Amino acid sequence: MSDLNQIIDQPRHVCSLGGLQSVLAIERAIPILHAGPGCGQKLWGALGTQNGGQGSGYAGGHTVPCTNATERDVIFGATDKLRRVIENTFKVLDTDFHVVLTGCTSDIVGDDVGEVVRSFQDEGRKIVWAETGGFKGSNLIGHELVLSAIFEQYLKPAEEKIDGLVNIWAVVPYHDPFWTGVYDELAKLVGAIGLTPNIIFGPHRGIPALDLVPAAQFNLLISPWVGRKAVKQLEESFGTPYLHLPVLPIGPTETGKFLRTVGQYAGVPSTKVEEVIAKNEDHYYHYIERSAEVLLETRFLPRRFTVVADATYALALSRFLVNDLALIPNRQYIVDGAPDYEHEAVLENFKDLGEGLGADVLITPDGGAVQADIRKTVFRSRPLILGSSWERVLSKEINGYSLSVAMPVSDRLVFDRSYVGYTGGLRLVEDIYSAILADFQ
Amino acid sequence: MNKIDIAHNQVQTRENRLGAITGYVGTIGDLNTLAGGCGAQNKDRGFSQASACSSGCCQGQLCSIQNVVVIDHAAIGCAGSAIANNANFKGGARLRGLEYSNVRIVSTNLLERDTVFGATAKLRDTIVQAFERYQPDAIFVTTSCVSGIIGEDIPGVLEDLRGSLPIPLVPAFCEGFKSKVWASGFDSAFHAVLHGLVQPPRQPEKNNKVNFVNFRGSARKEIIRTFAKLGVEPTFLLQFATVEELRRVSEARATVSICGTLGSYFGNALEQQYGVPYIKTEQPHGIKGYSNWLRSLGKFLEKEAEVEEHLAEEEQRTRQELTELRNKLRGKTAVVGMGPSFGHNFTRVLEELEVNVVWAATWHFDQNYDHGDIPESTKRLASENPNLGTSVGDQQNYEVVNLLTKLKPDLYVTRHGGSSVWSTKMGIATHMLTDEFTAFGYGGLVNFGNILVDKLTNRALAKRLAERIKLPYTSWWLEQDSFSYIQDEAC
Numbered sequence: 009m010s011d012l013n014q015i016i017d018q019p020r021h022v023c024s025l026g027g028l029q030s031v032l033a034i035e036r037a038i039p040i041l042h043a044g045p046g047c048g049q050k051l052w053g054a055l056g057t058q059n060g061g062q063g064s065g066y067a068g069g070h071t072v073p074c075t076n077a078t079e080r081d082v083i084f085g086a087t088d089k090l091r092r093v094i095e096n097t098f099k100v101l102d103t104d105f106h107v108v109l110t111g112c113t114s115d116i117v118g119d120d121v122g123e124v125v126r127s128f129q130d131e132g133r134k135i136v137w138a139e140t141g142g143f144k145g146s147n148l149i150g151h152e153l154v155l156s157a158i159f160e161q162y163l164k165p166a167e168e169k170i171d172g173l174v175n176i177w178a179v180v181p182y183h184d185p186f187w188t189g190v191y192d193e194l195a196k197l198v199g200a201i202g203l204t205p206n207i208i209f210g211p212h213r214g215i216p217a218l219d220l221v222p223a224a225q226f227n228l229l230i231s232p233w234v235g236r237k238a239v240k241q242l243e244e245s246f247g248t249p250y251l252h253l254p255v256l257p258i259g260p261t262e263t264g265k266f267l268r269t270v271g272q273y274a275g276v277p278s279t280k281v282e283e284v285i286a287k288n289e290d291h292y293y294h295y296i297e298r299s300a301e302v303l304l305e306t307r308f309l310p311r312r313f314t315v316v317a318d319a320t321y322a323l324a325l326s327r328f329l330v331n332d333l334a335l336i337p338n339r340q341y342i343v344d345g346a347p348d349y350e351h352e353a354v355l356e357n358f359k360d361l362g363e364g365l366g367a368d369v370l371i372t373p374d375g376g377a378v379q380a381d382i383r384k385t386v387f388r389s390r391p392l393i394l395g396s397s398w399e400r401v402l403s404k405e406i407n408g409y410s411l412s413v414a415m416p417v418s419d420r421l422v423f424d425r426s427y428v429g430y431t432g433g434l435r436l437v438e439d440i441y442s443a444i445l446a447d448f449q
Numbered sequence: 450m451n452k453i454d455i456a457h458n459q460v461q462t463r464e465n466r467l468g469a470i471t472g473y474v475g476t477i478g479d480l481n482t483l484a485g486g487c488g489a490q491n492k493d494r495g496f497s498q499a500s501a502c503s504s505g506c507c508q509g510q511l512c513s514i515q516n517v518v519v520i521d522h523a524a525i526g527c528a529g530s531a532i533a534n535n536a537n538f539k540g541g542a543r544l545r546g547l548e549y550s551n552v553r554i555v556s557t558n559l560l561e562r563d564t565v566f567g568a569t570a571k572l573r574d575t576i577v578q579a580f581e582r583y584q585p586d587a588i589f590v591t592t593s594c595v596s597g598i599i600g601e602d603i604p605g606v607l608e609d610l611r612g613s614l615p616i617p618l619v620p621a622f623c624e625g626f627k628s629k630v631w632a633s634g635f636d637s638a639f640h641a642v643l644h645g646l647v648q649p650p651r652q653p654e655k656n657n658k659v660n661f662v663n664f665r666g667s668a669r670k671e672i673i674r675t676f677a678k679l680g681v682e683p684t685f686l687l688q689f690a691t692v693e694e695l696r697r698v699s700e701a702r703a704t705v706s707i708c709g710t711l712g713s714y715f716g717n718a719l720e721q722q723y724g725v726p727y728i729k730t731e732q733p734h735g736i737k738g739y740s741n742w743l744r745s746l747g748k749f750l751e752k753e754a755e756v757e758e759h760l761a762e763e764e765q766r767t768r769q770e771l772t773e774l775r776n777k778l779r780g781k782t783a784v785v786g787m788g789p790s791f792g793h794n795f796t797r798v799l800e801e802l803e804v805n806v807v808w809a810a811t812w813h814f815d816q817n818y819d820h821g822d823i824p825e826s827t828k829r830l831a832s833e834n835p836n837l838g839t840s841v842g843d844q845q846n847y848e849v850v851n852l853l854t855k856l857k858p859d860l861y862v863t864r865h866g867g868s869s870v871w872s873t874k875m876g877i878a879t880h881m882l883t884d885e886f887t888a889f890g891y892g893g894l895v896n897f898g899n900i901l902v903d904k905l906t907n908r909a910l911a912k913r914l915a916e917r918i919k920l921p922y923t924s925w926w927l928e929q930d931s932f933s934y935i936q937d938e939a940c
Contacts, residue, residue, distance in 0.1 A: 015557060015578055019532070025526055026529075053529060054532045054533075071871075074500070076499070082626050100496055100926040101921055102923045112593075418535070
């Protein structure tokens with residue numbers, strides 16, 4: 009079925025206006041919504057509150073300025089109202105950077121938002137705008153639209169590149185409830201081999217990090233498809249080359265590969281890289297060895313696994329479970345609304361997951377269809393289902409073990425942990441086995 | 450007062466029907482006087498923060514009915530609230546000891562092309578697919594800003610399908626831009642139930658059911674026990690009601706509601722259409738609210754003696770504890786911030802515990818309910834405490850934070866997601882009512898009093914946060930008058 013007629017049951021993503029959360033991920037930046045009154049609440053509910061318990065933080069949630077479109081606004085347009093809300097945002101809120109995002113109402117009516125925002129840019133305000141009407145696609149597309157707007161309308165070329173400085177672009181903030189931990193761990197890994205990571209998302213980074221983006225030696229994109237446009241744009245605008253790695257590294261096998269690839273690309277001596285890998289593998293295997301009894305001898309262990317997640321986690325988790333836990337993939341499900349033109353490249357990654365194993369993959373945003381497909385599967389042991397909180401009910405029905413790891417994760421609270429790297433691999437093994445052990449006790 | 454018309458497929462917004470407003474600042478006495486002539490003019494704002502919309506409330510109510518599907522004819526983001534609704538639905542199952550399941554909200558996923566060419570074929574296809582997938586007892590179609598602006602003929606699609614699908618197919622109109630009052634979405638949901646499911650009573654004799662409109666039903670067991678003393682059984686609505694139960698609500702002895710905002714449209718519609726009396730007293734929170742509510746119900750059921758006996762027992766059972774609680778709470782100051790029905794009722798409830806409410810902020814205000822009268826809770830506050838400062842705003846946090854900075858109450862008592870966060874960050878002991886049966890009756894009032902005492906006893910988290918955290922507002926704003934952005938509405 010072409011994605012133009014695709015229905016969505018049990019949403020695992022929201023609409024492009026969900027890019028508002030990517031703005032909130034930049035410290036002291038704030039979105040200004042030119043949208044209906046309920047858009048914000050629905051979107052931060054799905055991507056935030058109901059996804060790892062990520063709340064409003066400094067200025068999110070009901071603090072976000074919004075024109076709250078009325079019937080009058082959709083008939084007569086509302087650019088004057090938008091101008092007033094922007095002007096007063098500067099007075100009322102203590103924030104450093106502003107991104108105006110439009111919703112369906114404004115985009116259909118055709119308000120000239122660019123004209124309004126340009127007048128503030130001309131006054132020297134740090135403000136940009138992105139057309140993110142919900143019908144344009146998923147929040148992952150919205151994330152790309154927000155980045156593109158910031159790059160194009162705000163960034164200035166650097167006077168000179170800084171040696172060893174690497175911009176890291178990976179998971180989509182908030183959509184991935186583990187995003188803060190993911191970026192922290194990626195920064196640690198890249199820093200460990202002697203490079204200087206630069207990340208705009210997360211605490212203590214913000215606008216100073218954003219301002220450094222054009223000065224990086226290269227852009228590192230870790231994602232199967234989201235963010236490709238962003239790194240290409242940075243290449244075109246600032247001549248910064250990029251390294252694109254589809255696999256978010258979880259556990260020793262992929263993290264080792266990751267460090268070697270990045271090290272080689274950046275010209276880090278391999279002795280340095282191997283030293284870092286050896287030290288971290290020691291740490292990882294100490295615990296795996298220590299808990300081998302539980303890992304191997306617990307009753308009713310799963311042998312096969314199913315991931316229902318965005319392309320990033322479907323790939324990353326599959327690789328880890330195959331290579332480091334020796335499980336065998338059932339069909340995998342990518343539910344992030346990846347556009348048609350990305351499918352071929354995404355599927356290519358699953359042909360060889362390691363150990364001579366590949367996985368069959370179904371790409372559809374329709375969670376109901378995914379669950380119907382899983383119900384038809386014959387399982388010969390209790391399956392491990394890594395998905396979202398939508399999979400809790402299904403998992404119980406088919407006698408599986410479930411762990412919510414992908415949006416929406418409404419049944420867990422997530423702070424600064426992640427599954428990335430060596431320690432992340434340990435966290436994931438802990439979580440999977442805790443789910444198994446708690447299942448019968 | 451206009452008669453409710455359930456034959457028509459949609460209900461007017463609260464602004465148009467009830468003179469509902471989202472902008473006001475003054476006293477409760479003045480608000481009540483203005484409401485008497487429906488004379489409170491709505492106000493606009495020069496600055497506004499993201500609020501909430503009808504679609505969220507409407508979907509939330511409809512998807513909680515057992516074995517139904519809600520088709521959201523919208524871009525995918527409008528179905529984002531499905532996730533919170535699912536958590537609520539599972540919570541409801543847990544309260545009832547039921548096996549949990551997922552809510553069924555299916556989005557037609559409107560895309561750019563659909564805004565140009567329309568998407569009625571897609572809607573039709575989605576309905577058919579959802580029917581095949583779930584075999585539901587009814588399908589509701591909720592609308593959106595997009596479907597509204599591009600003028601989708603939803604009733605036409607449903608009419609075409611009626612011959613081929615053997616279940617009720619019901620539209621629920623809840624476009625976000627049409628109302629600033631998200632509670633208009635409650636009316637959309639209840640209207641869809643009235644228009645598409647409820648049937649005329651089958652026999653002249655009433656059954657022994659009382660329709661109980663509520664959210665999650667945490668006090669079900671207590672209510673079943675109490676109602677048994679009056680010879681009736683509650684039917685809890687809408688969460689976990691079956692389609693068959695909803696068809697029969699016209700046969701009930703009466704309708705009551707835990708919340709005037711939630712239930713007054715449904716209650717009045719059943720009264721006007723089928724003669725099922727709707728209990729129009731204050732909400733059954735605190736002693737005054739509960740007593741008047743139960744007495745009013747008892748009168749309709751001709752069980753006045755049983756009611757008096759029950760109330761006397763309850764009074765006796767809780768007297769001592771309530772006295773102790775009042776001694777602990779006497780003289781504490783509080784600000785209330787809630788929806789209008791809860792807000793005005795809880796202002797009274799706090800006064801029953803001898804807490805001194807210094808301001809009542811509500812997220813909207815209905816000048817009249819559908820029976821043509823000012824809410825009882827507002828009338829009582831206006832007569833007992835006419836000078837109480839009152840404001841109306843659609844959860845405009847910048848006003849509330851500014852107000853709390855100036856009033857510095859001991860307590861902020863609130864309702865609605867996200868409302869407790871900012872006051873806590875300011876170091877104020879805060880309680881958000883997540884359970885609508887908080888302070889329900891005598892026992893509930895004791896529980897509520899204990900909650901407040903506990904909140905006041907250990908304020909550590911609020912204190913620590915306030916020491917550490919900077920509010921997102923400029924010092925300029927916090928020095929302004931709290932309501933200085935309120936202005937006359939543009940016409």
